Every structure is written in structure tokens, then in C-alpha cells.
Amino acid sequence: xxxxxxxxxxxxxxxxxxxxxxxxxxxxxxxxxxxxxxxxxxxxxxxxxxxxxxxxxxxxxxxxxxxxxxxxxxxxxxxxxxxxxxxxxxxxxxxxxxxxxxxxxxxxxxxxxxxxxxxxxxxxxxxxxxxxxxxxxxxxxxxxxxxxxxxxxxxxxxxxxxxxxxxxxxxxxxxxxxxxxxxxxxxxxxxxxxxxxxxxxxxxxxxxxxxxxxxxxxxxxxxxxxxxxxxxxxxxxxxxxxxxxxxxxxxxxxxxxxxxxxxxxxxxxxxxxxx
Amino acid sequence: xxxxxxxxxxxxxxxxxxxxxxxxxxxxxxxxxxxxxxxxxxxxxxxxxxxxxxxxxxxxxxxxxxxxxxxxxxxxxxxxxxxxxxxxxxxxxxxxxxxxxxxxxxxxxxxxxxxxxxxxxxxxxxxxxxxxxxxxxxxxxxxxxxxxxxxxxxxxxxxxxxxxxxxxxxxxxxxxxxxxxxxxxxxxxxxxxxxxxxxxxxxxxxxxxxxxxxxxxxxxxxxxxxxxxxxxxxxxxxxxxxxxxxxxxxxxxxxxxxxxxxxxxxxxxxxxxxxxxxxxxxxxxxxxxxxxxxxxxxxxxxxxxxxxxxxxxxxxxxxxxxxxxxxxxxxxxxxxxxxxxxxxxxxxxxxxxxxxxxxxxxxxxxxxxxxxxxxxxxxxxxxxxxxxxxxxxxxxxxxxxxxxxxxxxxxxxxxxxxxxxxxxxxxxxxxxxxxxxxxxxxxxxxxxxxxxxxxxxxxxxxxxxxxxxxxxxxxxxxxxxxxxxxxxxxxxxxxxxxxxxxxxxxxxxxxxxxxxxxxxxxxxxxxxxxxxxxxxxxxxxxxxxxxxxxxxxxxxxxxxxxxxxxxxxxxxxxxx
Numbered sequence: 001x002x003x004x005x006x007x008x009x010x011x012x013x014x015x016x017x018x019x020x021x022x023x024x025x026x027x028x029x030x031x032x033x034x035x036x037x038x039x040x041x042x043x044x045x046x047x048x049x050x051x052x053x054x055x056x057x058x059x060x061x062x063x064x065x066x067x068x069x070x071x072x073x074x075x076x077x078x079x080x081x082x083x084x085x086x087x088x089x090x091x092x093x094x095x096x097x098x099x100x101x102x103x104x105x106x107x108x109x110x111x112x113x114x115x116x117x118x119x120x121x122x123x124x125x126x127x128x129x130x131x132x133x134x135x136x137x138x139x140x141x142x143x144x145x146x147x148x149x150x151x152x153x154x155x156x157x158x159x160x161x162x163x164x165x166x167x168x169x170x171x172x173x174x175x176x177x178x179x180x181x182x183x184x185x186x187x188x189x190x191x192x193x194x195x196x197x198x199x200x201x202x203x204x205x206x207x208x209x210x211x212x213x214x215x216x217x218x219x220x221x222x223x224x225x226x227x228x229x230x231x232x233x234x235x236x237x238x239x240x241x242x243x244x245x246x247x248x249x250x251x252x253x254x255x256x257x258x259x260x261x262x263x264x265x266x267x268x269x270x271x272x273x274x275x
Numbered sequence: 276x277x278x279x280x281x282x283x284x285x286x287x288x289x290x291x292x293x294x295x296x297x298x299x300x301x302x303x304x305x306x307x308x309x310x311x312x313x314x315x316x317x318x319x320x321x322x323x324x325x326x327x328x329x330x331x332x333x334x335x336x337x338x339x340x341x342x343x344x345x346x347x348x349x350x351x352x353x354x355x356x357x358x359x360x361x362x363x364x365x366x367x368x369x370x371x372x373x374x375x376x377x378x379x380x381x382x383x384x385x386x387x388x389x390x391x392x393x394x395x396x397x398x399x400x401x402x403x404x405x406x407x408x409x410x411x412x413x414x415x416x417x418x419x420x421x422x423x424x425x426x427x428x429x430x431x432x433x434x435x436x437x438x439x440x441x442x443x444x445x446x447x448x449x450x451x452x453x454x455x456x457x458x459x460x461x462x463x464x465x466x467x468x469x470x471x472x473x474x475x476x477x478x479x480x481x482x483x484x485x486x487x488x489x490x491x492x493x494x495x496x497x498x499x500x501x502x503x504x505x506x507x508x509x510x511x512x513x514x515x516x517x518x519x520x521x522x523x524x525x526x527x528x529x530x531x532x533x534x535x536x537x538x539x540x541x542x543x544x545x546x547x548x549x550x551x552x553x554x555x556x557x558x559x560x561x562x563x564x565x566x567x568x569x570x571x572x573x574x575x576x577x578x579x580x581x582x583x584x585x586x587x588x589x590x591x592x593x594x595x596x597x598x599x600x601x602x603x604x605x606x607x608x609x610x611x612x613x614x615x616x617x618x619x620x621x622x623x624x625x626x627x628x629x630x631x632x633x634x635x636x637x638x639x640x641x642x643x644x645x646x647x648x649x650x651x652x653x654x655x656x657x658x659x660x661x662x663x664x665x666x667x668x669x670x671x672x673x674x675x676x677x678x679x680x681x682x683x684x685x686x687x688x689x690x691x692x693x694x695x696x697x698x699x700x701x702x703x704x705x706x707x708x709x710x711x712x713x714x715x716x717x718x719x720x721x722x723x724x725x726x727x728x729x730x731x732x733x734x735x736x737x738x739x740x741x742x743x744x745x746x747x748x749x750x751x752x753x754x755x756x757x758x759x760x761x762x763x764x765x766x767x768x769x770x771x772x773x774x775x776x777x778x779x780x781x782x783x784x785x786x787x788x789x790x791x792x793x794x795x796x797x798x799x800x801x802x803x804x805x806x807x808x809x810x811x812x813x814x815x816x817x818x819x820x821x822x823x824x825x826x827x828x829x830x831x832x833x834x835x836x837x838x839x840x841x842x843x844x845x846x847x848x849x850x851x
Contacts, residue, residue, distance in 0.1 A: 021770050040538035040620045048540065052723055057767040057776050063336035063504040065540040068433055071332060084540050085619070103475055104772040111452075118444040124400030133394035134353055139405040146402060149434065187400070 011037045013046055013088050018095040019058060021104045028102075030093070031056075041088040043076055047106075059105040067217060070152035073097045073159060074106050080159030082217040097159040099168060110155070116173055120201060122180040125192035141188045148183035148225055150218050151176070157222050160215035162261060163205045173201035175212040175222050182226035185233060195237045198230045199274045204240055206231070209261040210253040223253050241270040296480045297449055300326035301687050302680070303468055303482050305456045306490030306511070307331065308339035309432065309669060310661030312439040313676035314488050314683075319448050321684040326482055327443065328451035328471055330491075331506040334440030338494030338637060339672065341502060341543065342432025345423040346668045348389050349411060380646045380664050387677075388670025393423060401425050401438050432669055456510065457781060458703045459487065459518040459657065465690075466518065466657035470699045472707060474778055477771025479708050481699040485690040486683035488658045489514065489642060490676065493667070497790055498635035499734035502531065502543050508726075508782040509789025511659075515642050516788050520653045521827040523838075524640025524665065525789075526796035529806035530739040535616075536630040544616060546631060633739065638793075639665045639806070643825055649679040653827065656690055658683055710780050711769040719765020722779035728756055729786050737794060742811040750794045757787050792833075796824045799835055 013035040020028035033056070035049045044065060050056050063069035065084045072083040075095040100108035139146070158164065158174040181197060184190050212222040220226070228249055234240045242248065248256060302318045304311045307329025315327040331337060397403060404424045405411060411423065425431040443450060453474045460468040460481065468483040491511030496503030515522050535541040617624045642659035643652050649664075651657040660675035698704075713719055736749035761783055766776045802816035803809055822837040 021768075021772055023770060023772050038538065040541075042538055042540045044540040045538050051775075052727060055721055055724065057721065059773040059775055062540075063331050063506060064340060064543055065505075066544040068340045068430065069332070069335045069504065071335060087619075104770065107475075107773045109475070114444070114452075118441070121445060123438075123441050123445055126398075130394075130398040133397050134403065134411070135397060137402075137405060142402055142405070149402065152433070153437075184400070187402075189400070 012090075013037055013041070014091045015046060015050065016093045017050065017058065017105075018093075019105050020102055022102065023104075035088075037088065037090075042084055043074065043081065043086045043088055043092070043094065044072055044083040046088050046092070047083060047094070059103070059107045061107050068152060070154035073154050073156045075159060080156045080215050082154050082156055085217045097155065099158055099161065099164045099174070100155075113155070113158070113174070113177070116201075117177045117180060120173070120177060120181050120197040121194075122177075122184050124184055124187055124190050126189060127191050135189070137188065144186040144225070144229075145183050145188075148179055148186060148220060151179045151183065151220055152218065153180065154217065156215050156217060157212035160211045162209040162211050163207055167205065170205050171202045172205035175206070175227060177201055178203065178206075178230055179220060179222060179226040182229045185230055186225075193233075193237070194230070195234050195239055198234050199239055199271070203227070203231050203234060204269055204271055207260050208248075208253070208256045210257045213253065239271070239273050241272060243269075296478060297326050297451075297482055298480070299692060300324055300449075300468075300482055300484040301486070302326075302683050303484035303487045304328070304490060305469060305487065305514070306337075306492060306661065307333035307335075307440075307450075307452075308337040308490060308492050308661060308672070309342070309436055309439065310339075310492075310663075310672040310676040310679075311488065311490035312436070312443050313673045314490060314660050314680040315443050315448050315676075316439065316446065317677050317680035318488075318684060319446050321680065323684055323687060324449075326449045326451065326484070328454045328456055328469070328482075330455045330474070330510065331453065331504060333443065333450055333452050334436040336504040336506050337492045338432075338502070338504075338507070339436050339492070339669075340433045340504075341430055341494070341545070342435075342669045342672075343424075344431050345388060345393065345425075345670050346385075348385070348393060348423045348670055350389060353411065381666050381671075384666060384671045384674040387674050388668075392670050392673050396425075396435065396438065399438055399442065401435060435669055455506075455778060455781065456491075456514060457707050459489075459514050459520075459654075460700070461518050461654060464653075465655040466651070469514075470703050470707070472778070472781070475773055477774060477777075479699060479704065483692060484656075485687040485692055486656045486658065488660055488676075488679045488683060490660045490679075493639070493641055493662045494637040495635075495789060497730065497733055497786060497793075498737070499730045500534070500542055500632060501635040501730070502534070502545075502637065503635075504543070508786050510782075510785045511641065512792060513785035513788040515651075516792065516826070516828055518654060518657075519828055520651050520657060521643035521825050522641060522792065523643040523823045523825050524796070525638065525792045525826060526800050526824060527639040527665075527805065527807050528793065529636045529639065530633060531636040532633050533631050534634045536632040538620075541616070542634065546629060635733070636806075637662070637667065639667075641665075643823075643827075648682045649675060650682060650686075656683075656686055707781065710764075710766060710777055713765040714767065714769035716765035718763075720760055720763050721767060722764050722776055722783050725756060725760050725764060725783045726779055726786065728760065729753065729783070729790060732756070733790055737790070737797070739808055741797070741809055743798060743809070744811075746794055746798050746809075750791070750798070753787065753791050753794065757791070761787065792826050795833065795835065796826055799824055 015033045015035055016030045017033060018028055018030055033050050033054060035046050038045065044062055047060050051058065062072040062084060067082060067085050074081065074083050074097055076086060076092050080097060096102050096106045096108050100110060100113065103109050153176060155176045158176050161174055163172055164174060178201060181194060185194055206227050208223060210223045216222055235242060235245055301323035302325050304315050304325065304327040307327060311327055312334055315325050318325045402425055403411065425434045451471065455472045455474055456469045457472055458470045459466055460470065466487045468481060469487060470481045472479050489511055492507055494503045495501065495507050495509045496505065497509055512522060512525060533546050535544045535546065617629060622629065641663060644650055644659050644663055645652055646664045649658045649660060651659065658679040660679040661672045663675045732749055732752045736745040764780050764783065766774065766780060768774065800807065800820060801812045802820040803813050804815050804820065821840050823840060824835060825838055826833065826835050
């Protein structure tokens with residue numbers, strides 16, 4: 001249980017920081033800190049200040065600080081964010097990223113997610129011979145894949161995923177894994193079918209809430225660019241049926257989210273074959 | 276208030292997946308960047324049982340993720356115009372290294388990158404950015420330096436590392452992720468493996484190997500403003516030194532000028548547009564009064580960042596500028612084309628000035644190896660890869676990894692696995708695990724306090740501008756840390772789970788070794804050369820100092836010697 005903290009009127013950040021060491025603690029607890037606000041302060045700067053300047057030990061992950069390593073995702077005031085990208089706010093409750101087991105404090109365990117991603121084989125597979133460097137591709141044909149390749153695998157989208165929030169044990173692989181796979185599916189050089197991986201990732205669990213897209217720190221169109229792309233692949237293969245998919249796919253994401261999630265008017269879908 | 280979600284978190288945390296601990300490998304690779312991962316793939320393809328350990332997550336940290344491009348790797352016929360002067364890359368590297376590198380190894384790496392690496396990576400799926408006009412994006416039209424770009428977040432290293440990580444995992448190679456090497460194991464002049472700490476769960480163990488490739492990188496977080504990621508704290512230097520291996524040119528640290536002055540967490544964000552090879556965009560620097568004092572089309576741009584670093588303050592002074600530019604900041608950027616990071620700070624790059632500062636970048640020295648085989652000249656079966664002979668760049672790192680793997684594959688055929696006790700040696704176990712006994716010591720110093728102190732000493736006294744007096748003072752300060760502060764380190768907790776303070780304590784000892792060696796070697800080199808600059812000896816002195824400085828530990832004592840630079844392609848040393 002944590003106490004709500006007053007905003008410091010001198011421009012400091014009031015932080016309520018999650019602590020939990022499963023090897024010694026009975027339950028998670030929160031501890032309060034006051035951090036002076038500095039110019040351009042990120043959440044990571046706040047965490048660094050607590051660790052270093054306030055000399056308070058706790059576990060958190062970061063490596064690059066510049067949105068490249070993709071390893072500093074946390075939850076701030078209930079929202080999944082990348083600590084190095086997210087601006088500090090005057091009052092912050094900082095917790096670990098949702099939907100992953102906690103190792104300690106803000107550090108979560110990605111190992112099962114990594115194994116799952118590896119099993120999906122997000123790698124280019126060519127059935128034709130490689131023509132030699134430079135191969136005859138254009139940026140236009142690579143655009144869809146290129147836009148997805150900017151994914152740094154930070155898993156903020158997974159933390160934000162409403163489907164996982166409602167059904168944490170559904171077997172859904174989560175959006176990040178599908179972005180990685182979609183960057184291969186969208187690659188014109190890839191000509192090996194990925195339907196099995198897509199179905200084994202339980203793509204049908206995605207209910208188009210679009211929270212993943214809103215959360216992505218790199219501005220990737222997660223729903224339309226990745227989830228819908230792989231969903232269309234398996235629908236076209238006849239493995240999965242979504243009534244009126246052609247119409248649904250053309251709707252603006254906000255409207256789809258309203259219909260499918262907020263109003264609960266999901267159309268019945270049917271899994272034809274998963275393997 | 277306990278809710279279902281909190282209970283679910285707790286129960287998931289209790290079900291930790293036990294990680295099997297490997298104890299044997301044919302080829303052990305320490306370091307999970309470009310060189311290490313590529314070496315792992317090649318060694319695996321060669322049939323070896325490979326174990327690769329990475330202190331940060333594999334392919335996600337270290338200098339590799341900041342590498343911008345494949346330097347000068349494109350052939351003229353791929354671009355449809357411009358003659359390809361091989362000497363363009365040589366001009367760049369000769370200027371940067373100023374004679375300390377034999378041309379042969381550099382040229383071999385470059386040729387291999389162009390002819391072998393680019394096709395292999397593209398075949399694997401790397402996308403080399405095509406332009407809408409002309410074949411490749413990123414070529415510089417008015418300078419014959421033609422780099423290949425496969426960028427993600429403006430960095431080709433990150434995309435390449437991503438691909439290699441997936442390939443390593445897909446191949447089923449044994450990966451020790453977020454596992455820190457604490458020592459190299461040596462038996463009778465041969466490297467026989469290493470000891471490791473699993474940062475996530477606190478397991479401490481040894482891995483025996485027939486051959487070991489050290490690929491820990493050369494971009495270290497040793498100074499207050501550095502480009503090394505959080506994890507890279509001079510570990511490779513310390514591992515080598517403690518194992519009795521020789522190192523070379525640990526004083527040849529390079530600085531870079533163009534990084535965000537604030538916020539602190541964005542310290543490693545480089546702002547491009549300064550004169551850079553293979554970039555069309557130009558850069559201009561102004562004082563806070565907006566008076567222009569540098570524009571790269573107006574000056575004769577030196578072909579290397581090291582020289583540029585030195586030249587910029589001179590230019591600033593010559594222009595009589597009011598910028599009061601210094602290493603901590605005070606130089607301002609006038610940009611109109613950079614975007615997302617500035618907007619995210621609420622800055623409008625078309626109107627606002629972007630403040631920059633200067634970073635400790637990377638080292639051109641490291642393990643003293645044979646430039647043909649990449650094997651340590653001191654310890655058998657120990658290889659180094661990744662800037663191992665002083666060169667840098669994505670292609671060069673991959674080349675090192677390839678060579679080290681190939682030679683190691685050959686060596687292991689005639690090398691038996693050392694049949695020593697599979698457990699870690701007692702002394703190292705005590706050194707590492709014994710730190711947990713300090714937990715809760717009253718008036719103990721938390722290790723991160725000492726790491727900060729070391730970085731502040733380096734920033735204040737071993738900056739790009741330094742002289743004998745500041746260096747001697749830095750050395751005194753570092754020795755004071757080693758003998759009076761470090762022995763009083765105490766961990767706040769003895770937990771085994773992601774105990775950052777425990778890692779910080781080990782980092783302290785690695786950093787102390789790395790910086791002490793850097794300072795001592797810097798004092799010895801009485802000249803300036805390439806990126807290495809000292810104001811009391813500001814000029815290059817080939818007559819006396821066209822030499823490598825070699826350091827090692829012999830019988831517990833530091834030994835420093837010099838060796839002449841090879842003048843031929845085979846890398847045979849001349850008499851000093």
C-alpha cells in the first residue's frame with residue numbers, strides 16, 4: 001500500500017517507488033522520495049537521482065539512456081513507458097512493467113518472452129537464391145518492413161496490452177513479438193509462410209484496443225502495421241476467420257477499439273487451425 | 276490493499292526458471308556485441324561448442340549499438356559514379372591513428388567488409404538503406420568516403436546487432452545473458468576459461484574452455500561524460516591485466532564533441548551534422564549570441580574526429596567567440612533538420628539552440644595480440660576481437676570476430692580441455708562472493724559512490740585537455756580511492772537477485788585497474804598523437820614515439836615497455 005504524496009511546490013518530483021525482493025519480502029512496498037526537477041528530466045534521470053544522489057539502493061535496468069537498448073521499460077502512474085524517453089511528472093508512482101515476472105524492484109524477467117520470440121523465428125527466410133550484393137530492392141518496396149524495423153524490442157507495448165491485462169494466461173504472445181515477426185512478413189524478400197508462428201502466438205487474442213500503438217515510444221503503427229498485417233496473413237490462409245474483416249480493417253483504430261473493446265461488441269471469430 | 280494483480284505478480288516472481296549452468300565450452304566468448312556475436316556464429320558453424328556471455332543483454336548494449344555505419348564500405352560501381360579511392364579510408368584511419376597501425380590489417384578488414392560482410396549480412400536480412408534517387412542512401416556526394424548505412428535510430432550497429440542476436444539465439448548457441456565475467460582462468464601460460472556472476476540470480480560459476488575470445492569492447496564508462504553504456508566499465512582491460520596478459524596503448528582514448536549537454540540520461544545521444552564522413556548535412560556552431568564561429572564548408576575539415584576535437588576549441592578562440600566553449604558545455608548548435616528528440620524536449624530545432632558537450636568515447640588500445648591471428652602474445656588460447664588491433668567500425672569488429680573464431684577453431688583441435696576442478700577457484704570466489712559479507716556494515720561506503728568519484732577524477736584531470744601535472748594529480752587521487760575508499764566498500768544488501776551494488780563493487784575494481792593503467796601510460800607517452808592529446812607535449816613526435824606502449828602485470832608489479840610499430844604488412848615488430 002502506498003500513500004498519496006503531495007506535490008512539492010518548489011518544482012520537485014514526488015516519487016512513490018515500488019520495492020520487492022521475492023527472496024526476502026512478503027509483499028511489495030512503496031517508498032517515497034523527493035527529487036529536484038531539472039531541465040528536460042526523464043523518468044530515468046529521476047531513478048538515477050534516487051540511486052546515486054539520494055544513495056538509495058534498488059534494482060532497475062538501463063544501458064544506453066537514448067532509446068536504443070530498449071531495456072528500461074517501467075510503469076509510471078499506471079502507464080507503460082520507456083524510462084529514458086518519458087518526461088518526469090510532478091507526482092509519479094513508479095512500478096515494474098506489467099505482464100512479466102518481477103526479478104527485483106523494477107527489474108522484470110524477459111527470459112520466457114525471449115524464448116517464445118526465438119521460437120517464432122523472426123528472421124528472413126528466402127526460398128529463392130540470394131542474388132548478390134546489392135540485391136535489386138527499392139526503398140518503396142521495403143517501406144512497410146522498414147517502418148517496423150525501428151522496433152527496439154522494449155516491450156512497452158506488451159506492458160500496455162489490454163488483452164494481456166484481461167487474460168494474462170491466454171497464451172497471447174503480445175504485440176512486441178508480432179512487430180518483430182511482422183517486420184519479416186512485410187519484407188518483400190521473405191517468401192516463406194509464417195502462418196504457424198502467427199497462430200501459435202495466439203493472434204486471435206488481440207482485440208484491437210490500440211493501446212499498444214499509443215504506448216510505442218518509436219511511433220510504430222503496432223495495430224495497423226503489425227497486428228493487422230499478420231492477422232490478414234492467417235485470415236487469407238483460411239486458418240482464422242473474422243467476419244467482415246475487410247470492413248473492420250479499414251476502420252480508424254479508435255473506432256475499432258470502441259466497438260471491440262470498450263463497448264464489447266466483438267464479432268465472433270473462429271480459429272480454423274492453430275498448428 | 277492486496278489485489279489479484281499483485282498476488283499474480285508475487286506468484287510469478289516465485290516461479291523462477293532455473294538456469295542450467297554450463298561448465299565446459301570449446302570456445303568461450305566474453306562480450307555480446309558485434310564482434311562477440313559474429314565470432315559465436317562462425318565458431319558454431321565450425322562445429323565448436325560455443326558459450327557466449329554478455330554482461331548487458333546480448334546485442335543490446337555496448338559501443339556496438341552506437342556504431343553509425345559501415346565506414347567507406349561501398350564500391351564505386353555500386354554507386355554508379357565516383358572513383359573509389361581506397362586511400363579515402365586510409366586517409367581517415369591514418370589521420371586518426373597517426374601511424375600506430377600497420378596498413379595491412381586495416382586494409383584486409385576493409386576489403387573483407389566490402390566483399391564478404393555486406394553480402395552475407397544482406398543475405399541474412401539486413402536492409403542497407405536504398406535512396407529514392409541513386410542506389411544507396413547516405414553516400415556523400417562531395418567526398419569520396421562512401422559508407423553503407425542500415426540504420427535503426429540512426430545507427431547501423433543497432434540493426435546489425437539485432438540481426439546477429441536473433442541468429443545466435445536461432446542457432447541454439449548457449450547464451451549467458453546479463454552474466455558478468457569476473458576473471459580469466461589461467462593455467463601455465465594458457466587461458467583455460469573464466470569465472471562469471473549471473474547478475475539476475477547471483478549464481479557464481481566457472482566455465483572451462485579450450486579457447487577464449489575476449490570481446491568486451493572499447494567504449495568504457497570511465498569518465499563523468501562517456502559514451503560507454505552502463506555496463507561497460509573497463510572490464511576487458513582489468514580481466515587482461517589481472518590475468519597477466521599484456522595490453523597496448525591503453526592511453527589512446529578518443530573523445531567526441533557532439534553530445535547532448537542535458538538531460539543527463541541523454542548524455543550518449545550524438546547530434547550529427549558536424550563534419551562527418553558520408554553525411555550530406557553540414558553543421559554550424561554558434562555562441563550563445565548566435566554569432567557563427569564554425570561552419571564546415573568554410574574550413575578545411577580535418578579527416579578525423581580526434582583532430583577535430585582538438586581543432587574546435589582553437590577555432591572558437593580564433594573567432595574570438597563569446598561561446599566560452601568548454602568540455603562541459605557552452606557550445607551551441609544551430610540545426611534545422613534534426614527532429615524527434617528535440618521536439619520531445621519541447622525544443623523547436625528551427626528556432627532553439629541545442630546545447631552540446633564533449634564525451635570520452637573509446638579506446639584504440641586493448642589486448643596485445645598478433646595482428647594476423649588475434650591471439651594474445653602473452654596467453655595461449657586467448658583471443659581478442661572488436662577493435663583488437665586498434666581499428667573500429669562495424670565491419671572491422673565483425674572481421675575481428677571472424678578471424679578470432681577461425682584461429683580459435685584451429686587451435687582447439689590441438690588443445691585438450693584442462694581437466695581442472697569445475698568449480699571456481701577459491702581466491703576468486705572469495706573476492707567476488709565475499710563481498711556479500713559486507714552487507715549492512717555500518718559506515719561502509721556504497722560502491723556507486725566510489726564509481727562516481729572515479730569518473731569525476733577522470734573528468735576533471737584526465738580530460739581531452741590534460742598535462743603531466745593534472746595526470747600526476749589524477750593518479751594520486753585514484754590511488755587514494757584504491758587504498759582508502761575501496762577497502763571500505765559495503766553492500767547495502769546481500770540479496771542475490773539483481774544486486775546492482777554487488778556489480779558496482781566489482782566494477783570499482785575493474786575501473787581502478789583500467790584508469791590507473793590509462794593514467795600511467797598517458798604519463799609515459801610524451802607526445803600527442805591522433806585522439807591522444809596532452810598540452811605539455813602537444814605535437815606528434817615520430818622520432819621518439821612512433822611506438823606502442825605495452826603494459827602488464829609481472830609478479831604483482833606493473834611493467835611498462837615500448838615496442839616499435841611494424842612497418843610492413845606482416846606485423847613484424849621493428850626494434851624500438
